[in-house]
Structures are given as structure tokens and as C-alpha cells.
Amino acid sequence: MEKIIFILINIVIVLFFPLFFLGIINKTKAVIGGRKGASVFQPFYDFMKLMRKGEVISNTTSFIFSLAPIMILSSLLFAYIFIPISGNSIMNFEGDFVLFAYLLGFSKFFMVISALDTGSSFEGMGASREVTFTSILEPGFFIIMGSVAFISGLKSFNDIHNLLLVPGHLILLIITLVVIALFIMMIVEGCRVPADDPNTHLELTMIHEVMVLDNSGPDFGFILYSSGLKMFLISSIIALFITPFGYNLYVGYLMYIAIVIASAIVIGIIESIMARVRMSHVLEFVLIMVSISFLILSSVVVQFVKGA
């Protein structure tokens, strides 16, 4: 019975939060810009509007174009079941974060082939940029998880809280670095400022938005939801690293939700005070994440040598 309630809560969270996440970012931006701004529930209205519409499909496309949104959404929903919220995930096994990373790859694969399926030059351009930038993130993510595994014996997302039990002051530094690195990963994967601007109006400067130019109706709704979900998933991992466990289940939920909302607000603040970097400098921004991951690796080695 408890298990069922647990799963139900998880499902509610995953249905509600991705769009809410986008809503909070927009609201933060509006408030800082001195506007009243749309309600935080505006993405829900947009989403429902899209769900009621029909579709316009390019006649160049094949079945891939209609298949891709389904695959993108399902792979990210599936990735969610490995994220432990308040201590436990719906499902876990040793090495599940490898599966998580590959599921992000799975969604990217379909995103890209759907973009190339339209035969548009703009969408090819976006696809090329997206795979280039996000492929650099992959080794960074694995170095982070590997380093954490080295120091705390982590085998799955569920073991992350063991990190807090590792003695030594250096561990605080390591956690801080991990959070910064994952935050950059969230910005790049979620295509936010400064890596990409979702509100840009020129196709030539887009990365993610240009790949979905031809999607409409429910398909576009799925993609909109998926991009919120992707950021939500990575912010959940960030929350895992900084939530102290061992609390009551429901207190755990509250802290987790607070951290996720806080990361959405931080994204909003960053978008308000920063401009996006030039396309040729996006790569440098992405490489910061990889450099930080190497810093984490070295601090882990230092921690080990000092401890021994």
C-alpha cells in the first residue's frame, strides 16, 4: 500500500513539475524585468491548447517524424523512474545512472533524426549544434559519477547520500563542484541562456528551437513538456546531492521540491542578468563543465591520498 502511494506521488510530481518548472523560470524573469508576467501555470494552458489542436506535417517527412516525439517523451519519462526522490526511486539497480545517461542519448537520437527528417537546412543546423555541444557533456557526467563512485562506493543513484557520510572537509568542496557542473549540464541540455536562448527570434542563432520548427499540435506539446522534463530530471539529481537524507519521507519531499524550485529560480535569474554567449563561445561554456569534472576527479584523488 505504501509502495502504491509512493508511486502515485511520484507520478503526480512528474506530471506536474516539468511545466511548472518552465512557469517558474518565466515568472522569475518577468519579476526581475519589472513586469507582472504570466501566471506560473501559463505553460499548462499552452500545453492543453496544443493538445486540442490538429497537426501540420511536412510532406517531406516519413513516419520517423511522428514517431520521434513519442520516443523522446517516453525515454525521459522512463529515465525519471530511476531518480530517487526522498530516498527511494521507483526502480533501481546497480549501474542505473549509465542507463540514465544513455536514455538522454536515446531522446537526442530521435530528436536529431526527426529534425533531419524534414529536409530543412535550418533544422539540420540545429541538430548539428545540439549533438556537438551535448556530446561534450557525456564524459564530464561520467567522470563525475566515477569520482563519486570512487570515494563513496556509489553503484546507483540511490547511493548518492553515502557521499555525505564520507569524512573530511574536502567533501563539501566536491559536492559544491558537482552541483556547479550539473547545473551547467542542466543549462546546456535544457537549452537555456547562456548556452541557448529559447526566446530567440532568428532561426540562424537557435540550437534547440530550430530543431522543432516543423512540429505542431500534440507533437509539439510533447516536445515542450520533454524539454521541461529534461531540466527537471537534472535538477532532481542536483537535489539528490544536496538533500540530507534520513528525514521523514514527507520532509524529504518538501526539501527536494524546494531545491528543484530554487534551481528553476536560479535559471530565471541567470537569464535575466546575462545575455547568451556568441555561438562560437558556447563550446567554451560547455567545456567549463568538463574542466570542473576533472577538478572533481583531482579533489577525489587528493581526498583519498590524504585519508590514507
Add this chain to the structure above:
Amino acid sequence: MFNFFNLGILFLILGAFISLFTPKSKKLPIFAIFSVLGNISFAIVSLKVLLFSGETTFNVYLSYPIGKVTFVVDYLSAFFMLIISFVTSLGVIYGAGYLKKYLSTHSVTSHLIFINILILSMIMVTSVQNSLFFLIVWELMSVSSFFLVIFENDKEEVLKAGINYLITMHIGFVFLLIGFTTLIIQTNSLNFEDFKVYLSNNNNSLIFLILFIGFSFKAGLIPFHSWLPKAHPVAPSHISGIMSAVMIKTGIYGILRIITLTENISIYIGVSILIVALITAFLGVIYSMLQSDYKKLLAYSSIENIGIITIGIAIGIIGRYYSNELVSTLGFLGAIFHIFNHSIFKSLMFFASGNIYQQTHTKNIEKLGGLMKKMPHTGIVYLIGSLSICGLPLFSGFVSKFLIYFGLLNNIQAPFIKISVISIITFALLGFVGAIAIIGFTKLFSIIFSGAPRTNIEDVKESDKIMLIPLYILAGLSVLTGIFPQYVYILLHKTVFPFFNNITFMSEDILFILTKLSNSMLIFVGIIGFVSLIRHRLLKNKKITKESTWGCGYNAPNTRMQYTGYAYVSSFAYLVKPISGFFTSKKSPKGLFPKESNFKFGHYDIFDKYLNPFLGFISYLFSFFGFVQKGKIQTYILYGLIFLIMLLTWTIIKG
């Protein structure tokens, strides 16, 4: 003496003979039937070993100096026999469809006979225990595959690539000869069993490395890979499928065999193999991503996958060194599993490429596009193959990569911190390789099958059934392995037994994780079903309009405005310029009446570039000995005579 092993040999020899005398119209099906029957017999032998009985021994008596030849089908041999017989039988069926078009123009019969010789020699390479006979069948395998590669021998590029292949194989053969001769002299025996005693009790590093290099030539490990991207594209597709899927794996078999024979391999060798494997995987995937020739792309991707397999092997060796059995088992098992998966999806990709080539007559992806509407079946299996190669969840490639990752993850808390750091770096690089593979294969699939056609494809149509059924079998197997890996594991897990002396094997642990993986995959399938149901409900009774692609307001887009494959990968290729050999050259128009102007971009294999001057030096050196080769038979007979006289004198002097 009846057994299925001999029956298989008999079927193959019979098939080769009968194809000599059958009329052209019935040649291919009759040959295919005999070949498949032979392969089924071998499959029965290997399945019996893997599932029930354990080792089986067959003896064949030959004349001096070989004497009794023992074929021992242990778990390792049985596994390789299984994939060889499975892939080659599908390859032969596919080939029967593929070769139809060549019946009137080429000599198909000799080609068919060489196919059977290749199958037979591969089966024997993986099961024979006698080193001299091993070298003979190894040579037979290289020569027969050489003749298969140069099937279209009226083209210059084909012959060139074929001869390159033949020579490279013989350089590798020299290493094997040195290694095995040393062992034969030291042990005074031809049998692998005696080698094992010698290798386990002596300093073995040098012999191990020599044999490893010899086998690397066949496997295609960088820097011994240069034959592979040349030979695969020119061979007919069923042959490139068989070669890439199973023949280069005999090189891996050789490496695995010497690992079973050598018990105490030093950790330094393990780490050096790991580094070579990482370089292979990394450079392999980068070069593969850059290719515009789809068969060349697949060939480089084979190099990448051989690198991944070797990473697994290296983890196995390292884990075995400090007797961490879980790590070691996961490493070897990951390698074995990846060999299995790779043999399935790579043959699938090569066969499907054959369909594309026969219909479009081009290997350049920049000239294709929009084939999905013309060849939907080939397109679907191509998609499944691409997803498997990228190692994405739900498909077979993920399972084996996951096992290797999992081995590395367990290796991270190794007793030595150096090994831990190396494991973390390997972990990351393996992830990077996976990400780059996604770039390469999204390009391959999308540029060929999606978008609008870049050249006229009016007369392109779907291939024959006989060329599609093997593909669907392979694709189905890829998906099933991805969803139910635990059953494949039950079939394969005994293959790792020969690597350990005494097994306290935790098969339960690995089985448990694979079962969990399988359960989660079923959930994934459920989610996909649920989401597509929702989409279906939402779009019911809704208007779906067909329009042209959004052209940013431009009304007359043409197909040449699409993104090309090269443009798609160039932003990544530019990042890795120093190692990818990526270059651009530009000649801008000048003056009032500009004439010539061009823009060129491409890439080269850096090993080819830096090895070529060295090879040129060697051939310059050897040109001084050119006078020995006169091209007259009399001269050669004279050489023989001189040699005999010298031998005679030497014997007399020595008394």
C-alpha cells in the same frame, strides 16, 4: 565415425563441389541450402557444448608433419562457432539474392567455393588445438577472404584494396609465426595444452605481446587497422557483412585464446592493452563519423567496436590480476556479449547497405536522401541497426556496453589508485565514444533515408524478399537481445569459464542485474505504448494537414539546400581537428572575370599519413633486391637448386 562436426565439413565440401556442376539458374539456391545445412550442423555442435555437455573433442589424422589433429570444442570455441555459423548462414542466404545480378557478368562459382572455404577455415581456426594446423587454416582464411574481397576484380580500386589486405594479413602472419615457432621450440610440442604449461610457468610477456600484435592485424586494432576501411567497402555486401561480423572476430578469438593459455599476465600488459583499446575505440568512432561512404563508415565503426570489445578484455585481464572475480568476469563477459551483439547488428547494417547499393549504385551518402519512402523495409532495419550500434537502451548494443561499464564501475575501487583513475577515465571515454557514435549514426541514417532525395531516385524500389528476410531476423534478434538479455546471458555465460582456473562464479549476481534491466526495459516498452496510445487518441478526428517544410519564408527551396552529412558533422570534426585529420582548402574567385574557384574539405587517416613515408622507405630499401625476382621460372628453379645444395652441404658439414 558420425558426428555433426564431420557432417558440417561434409556439407560444405559437397556444396562447393555441387555448385561446380549446377546450371546457372539453380546454382545459388542449391549452394545456399548446402551451406546452411553445414552451418546448422556446426551450430548443433556448439549449442550442445554451450547448453549441455561441455567440452567435445574430435580427432582427425593427417600425414607427417602434422600428425594427429585434435579439434577441441570448449566453451570459447563453441561460442565463436555459434556466431560464425549463424551469421554466415544468413550471409549465404542474403548472398543468394545479392549475387543474382552478377550471374551473367562475373564468375560466381569460384566465389561460392571460396565462401565455403572461408566458413570451413573460420570454424577450424576457432576449434583446432594444434598450432601448425592453426597456422595453416589461418592462412587459408586470409587467402580465401582475399579472393572473396576481389569479386569485382575488373575495377582497379578493388584489386588495390584486396592486395593491401593480403599483404597486411601476411605481416600479421609473420608475428604469429614468430610467436608460435618460439613456443614450439620451447615446448617441443604442437599442442596448445603444452603451451599453456610453458606460458604459465615462465616469463611470458614478450611472446604474449608478439602473438597479440599478430592477432591485432586481423582484429583491426589501431595502428594495425589500415586494411579494414579499404577492404570492406570494395567487397560485395554479404562478404563485408561476414568479414566484419565474424572474420575479424577470429583475431579477437586468437587474443582470447592466448589469454586462456597464459595465466599470470602482468598488469602492465593489461593496462597497455586498455590504452590501445581506448585509442582504437576513440579514433575509430571519430573516423567513422567523418566518412561519406556508408560502407567505409561501417568499417570504421567495426574498428570502434573492436576497441570496445578489447576494453572489456583488458578489464578482464586487470581484474584477473588482482583476483577480483566480479570485475574480471564482467570484463570478459562484456567483451563476449559485445562480440555476439556486434556480429548481429554489423552484419545487419552491411547487408542493408548492400540493398541500398544495388538500388542506387552509389556509396556516397551525399547523393542519397529520402529513401525511406522508396525502401521502407530496409529503412526500418537500418534504424534498428543504427540504434543498436549506438548502444541505446531497448536494443542489443546497450546490454554489452552496460556490462563493460558495470565492470569498470566495480573496478573503480581497485586496490591501486592508478588503476582507479584509469578506470574513471576509461568510463568517461567510453561515454564519449557512445556520444560520438550517436553523431555518426544519426548522420548515416538520416542523410540516406530522411529528407528529400538529393539525386533522382525514381527507379529505386524495395529489394527482393530473400534480401529482406535475413535482415528482419537479425533486426528482431537485436531487439529481443535488448529486451531480454538474461536469456542470451544464460546461453553465453559459460564462455568465460576457460579464463579462470577454478571458478567460484557469481553468475547469480549478473543474472539478477540483467533480469532487473530486462524488467525495466519492459516498463519502457509499456511507457512507449502508453504515450503512443495517448497521441493516437489526441489526434483522432483531428485535421492533419500536409504542407511543405518551413523554409523561413523562402518559397522555392530545392533539395540541394538541405543540410549535408559533411556539414552536419563538421562542427564536431572541427573540434577534434588535430586527430581527425580534418582539412579545408579554398581557392576564392579573384578579379573582374573570376575563373577557377573551389572549396574543398575532407579528412585523412592520420595513421595512413604518418605511416606512408615509413612504408615508402621500406619499399625503397627492398627495391635493391628487385634483381632477385626475374620473373623467369628457370631462375626460380635455380634458386631452389642452390638452396638444396646449401642444405646438403650443411648437413654433411654438421655430420
